[in-house]
Amino acid sequence: MQGNNLHEVATRAIFKRMDEIAAQCGDRFPLFRRSADGLWTLSTRGSWLGGFWAGLWWRRAAYTGSADDHAVAEAWSGRLAPLLCEPSINRSFVFWYGTAIGHEKHGKDQASQQLANQAALAISESFNPVLGGWMSGSGLGAGELGTRALNVDALAPTLALLHGHGGQKETARARQHLQTCLHYLATEHGAWRTNAVLDAGDGGKQEAAGAWPRGQAWAMLGMAEAVRLFGEAYRHPALQACAYWTERWGGASQPAERSGLQRPPQDLSAHVISATAMLNLSRLIPGQHWLYHQAHMQISAVLDVTDVVETGQFVGHLYHVGPDDEQLVESACATFFLLENLINL
Template sequence: MQGQNLHQVAIRAIFKRMDEIAAQCGDRFPLFRPSADSLWTLSRRGSWLGGFWAGLWWRRAAYTGSAGDHVVAESWSARLAPSLREPSINRSFVFWYGAAIGHQQSGKGQATDQLANQAALAISEDFNPALGGWTSGSGMGAGELGTRALNVDALAPTLALLHGYGGSEESTRAQEHLQTCLRQLATEHGAWRTNAVLDANDALKQDVAGTWPRGQAWAMLGMAEAVRLFGEAYRQQALQACAYWTERWGGTSQPAERTGLQIPPQDLSAQVISATAMLNLSRLIPGEHWLYQQAHMQISAVLDVSNVAETGQFVGHLYHVKADHELLVESACATFFLLENLLNL
């Protein structure tokens, strides 16, 4: 089974898996599940992953046209509201994927529209003029270090949420944050750092660029959003980030020589996030056919090494289940981006 048929089989398998997860989790958000014989770690509020669970249902509702799926998506979005008060930039993950995309797809959904508006304004209030952007913030488990860290992960949903659901001030701040990230986290050859941390003297200490594939993938997604929202000025930097990814992590195995962190090859979440970025860019920059081809190759490889088409389970997210312990898990985040690619391809 190849091409579109395999994609359609995998899409239906993911939808079936969503029903199974919902039956296990009740009214709590599923965060992650380490293995086939373990239970889901659940959350009433959803942490930063909750928006992806709601987002999966919005994507499903758009695909099936089912009124029942739409109701389920709306109900999960409504449960995200307590996170509006969380002091974290990762609220943009929650409310872009969990509310804004639902409003955009349905063309109605006043409640989701209001949630997205409220989130954009709440995040905007935490803007740091001295930094020229947002730190990660102390919420969602980041602690004190988060108040001093400029981080790349939430760049794409922050740009999208503030530009799309804030006013002119929020859009201006979003672009200023983008410029700060480019200045502090990007390099001229396309590799991105994950963090820059303020020390006691307010100087930014940067980590090594290009060492963490998922960080590079988040950067690519952010730059694709920058091109969509702000245009040609960000085209070259977006393409450079994708070219760096393709050269270093274009397959599903890691290069022999690594710098810094030792990343196991199984972190397929980085593959699906980067593929989403390249597919988005391929629509925005005509003629760059390699972006589509690379994304297609990566998703085919992910389907080859996983059993998603049979079970709907995508155990592809390398996740800190404890402070000092990373484990490969099933998560709504990784599954969301895999589904996004399957639908787009």
């Protein structure tokens, strides 16, 4: 089985898997499932992952055209409202993927539009004009350090949410935040740092660049949004970030094939996030055909080394399930980006 047929089978398998998860989680959000466990870790509020669960249903509703799927998506979106006041930039994950794309895919969905508008305004109010952007914030477990930490993860949904659901002030702040991220997190060679701790009056404390593949993938997704929203000025750093990813993690041998050898688990979620970024950029920047081919190769490799086609289960998100315990898990976040690629390819 090849090409579009394989993608269609995998897409339908993910939809079936969503039904299985929904039957287990009831009215609570599924956060993650360890590969060795049958049960999901659930949350009443959803944390930063909850928006992706709602987003999966919006994506499914857009694909199937089903009124039932739309109703489920709308119901999950409504349950995200308590996170509007959470002091965290990761609210943009929640409300871009969990509500705004509902309005994008179903233009008459006023409830999701209203929540997205409220989220854009709430996030805008936490803008730090002295540091020139949004810090991670103390919420969702980040603590006091989060109030001074600039982080790349939520760059894409922050730009999209503030530009699409705010006014001129929010759009201007989004662009300033982008410039601050470029200044502190990007390098001239295309590698990105995940974090920088900033203090007013100094240059900030930065971590090593290009050390974490998912951080680089989030940066690529953010730069794809920058090109979409703000144009040609961001073309070069966007392509540089993709070239760095491809050179370091995007070869034909990545992800590694199944074997009996003991080796560190690969974060396959980084591969599907980076593929989403490259697909988006391939539409925005004419002539960069390598972006499409690289994304296609990565998604084919992910399907080869997982059971997604057979079961719809994508155990590919390297996640801290405890303070000193990082494991590959199944999550709505990783599954959302895999589904995006399957549909868009």
